[in-house]
Amino acid sequence: MKILVCISHVPDTTSKINFIENNTKFDTNGVQFVINPYDEFCLTRAMWFKEKQGASVTVVNVGGVETEPTLRKTLAIGADNAIRVNITPTDGLQVAKELAEVVRKGGYDLVLAGKESADYNGQMVPGMLATLIDFNFINGCVGLDIEGTAISASREIDGGNEIVSSSFPMVIAGQKGIVEEKDLRIPNMRGIMMARKKPLEVVEAITTDAATNVQSFEKPAPRESVKLVAADNVDELINLLHTEAKVI
Numbered sequence: 001m002k003i004l005v006c007i008s009h010v011p012d013t014t015s016k017i018n019f020i021e022n023n024t025k026f027d028t029n030g031v032q033f034v035i036n037p038y039d040e041f042c043l044t045r046a047m048w049f050k051e052k053q054g055a056s057v058t059v060v061n062v063g064g065v066e067t068e069p070t071l072r073k074t075l076a077i078g079a080d081n082a083i084r085v086n087i088t089p090t091d092g093l094q095v096a097k098e099l100a101e102v103v104r105k106g107g108y109d110l111v112l113a114g115k116e117s118a119d120y121n122g123q124m125v126p127g128m129l130a131t132l133i134d135f136n137f138i139n140g141c142v143g144l145d146i147e148g149t150a151i152s153a154s155r156e157i158d159g160g161n162e163i164v165s166s167s168f169p170m171v172i173a174g175q176k177g178i179v180e181e182k183d184l185r186i187p188n189m190r191g192i193m194m195a196r197k198k199p200l201e202v203v204e205a206i207t208t209d210a211a212t213n214v215q216s217f218e219k220p221a222p223r224e225s226v227k228l229v230a231a232d233n234v235d236e237l238i239n240l241l242h243t244e245a246k247v248i
Contacts, residue, residue, distance in 0.1 A: 001055040001146070001168075003046045004106060006099060006113035006125070007074055008036035009067035013118065019217045026217065028066075035070055038114020042174040044184055045144060046112055047078045053146070056080050058106065062098045064088050068200065075195035076187030082198070087205035091212040092120075096128035101206050103133050108169070115140055115173040126173035135169045142177025 011017070011031045018027040035043070049055040059074045060083040061067045071082040085098045103111060111130075116123040130137035142161060143154030151166045156175070172178075187195070229237045241248045 001049065001053060001110060002106065002108045003049060003055050003057050003110045003112060004103060004108040005039065005043045005046050005057060005059045005074070005079065006111065006129075007039050007043070007059050007061045007070065008114065008117040008119075009033050009061060009063055009070045010036045010117055010119045017219065019219075023216045023218065024214055033066075033070060035073060036114050036117050038116060038118070038175050040114075040184060041176055041178050042112035042114055042172070043074055043077060043079065044179045045174065047185065048179075049146065050078065050080075055110075058083060058108070060085065060099065060102050062087060062089050062095045062205075071200055072195050073187060075198045075200070076191040077185050078191065080198065082200045084200065084202050085205055086202050090210040090214070092122050092124040093128060093211045094207070094209070096125050096132055097207060098205055099125070099129050100132040102203070103129070103135075110146075110168065111135065111171045113171065113173055115175045123173075126171055130171035133169075133171075135171045136166045137171045137173070138164060138166065139173045141172045141174045144172060144174070144178055 010033065012034050015031045019025060020027045043057075043059065046055070046057045050057050057079045058081050059071060059079045061071055062085040064086070068084060071084060075082055083102055085102065087094075087098065089095045089098070113126045113129070115126065127137060127139060129135075138153045138155055140156040141153050142156050145152045149168050151168070151170055152163065153166070153172065154161045154163050154177075156177070227240060229240065238248070
């Protein structure tokens, strides 16, 4: 079984976010970047298939040279090799097209990707990728088992989970539940040393065309100050909700 895990290089959620060039570009100065959390869940599940079923695991990122430390971390966790598509993407469709080319050339059975990236939260790339390469697709996956070529997956729906069965080739959009946070792996020294010897292939993009472009970024408005109302002053609370908050 050949597994491809899609990796996004995203800012740590504790980073302070700013924009430059008249709010048209994200300011990366002082920002710590990490593996997209949803992708990390998928990578951990892929490592289980590698160890239990002998699968080969390749990771791929669509991005510039600045993403290579993140790819090296995935190699230290245990991925066999890495691919970086050398382009700075501007939208999800562009990413999906580049990933589709990697899948076609690599002959992968299973593609694992986080349901969304933690920066743009688009939830679009896995579904578009599956359409472009004509693979079966399961979104919102919170459980995944494979026996031979048979796939059993649990996906999150309103009010609970749904169990579905399918077969290769397959794209899975995973999230927390496909593994738990306690199962995530921290690279050890041996893994870090071995990662230096593992191949990281850089391939050129098939296209530079993008369907969209950024006009500007805008940060959320600061929270307004709050008014405290005594617990026994119900009349004042109702008055404020009616006259100021205008919710009743």
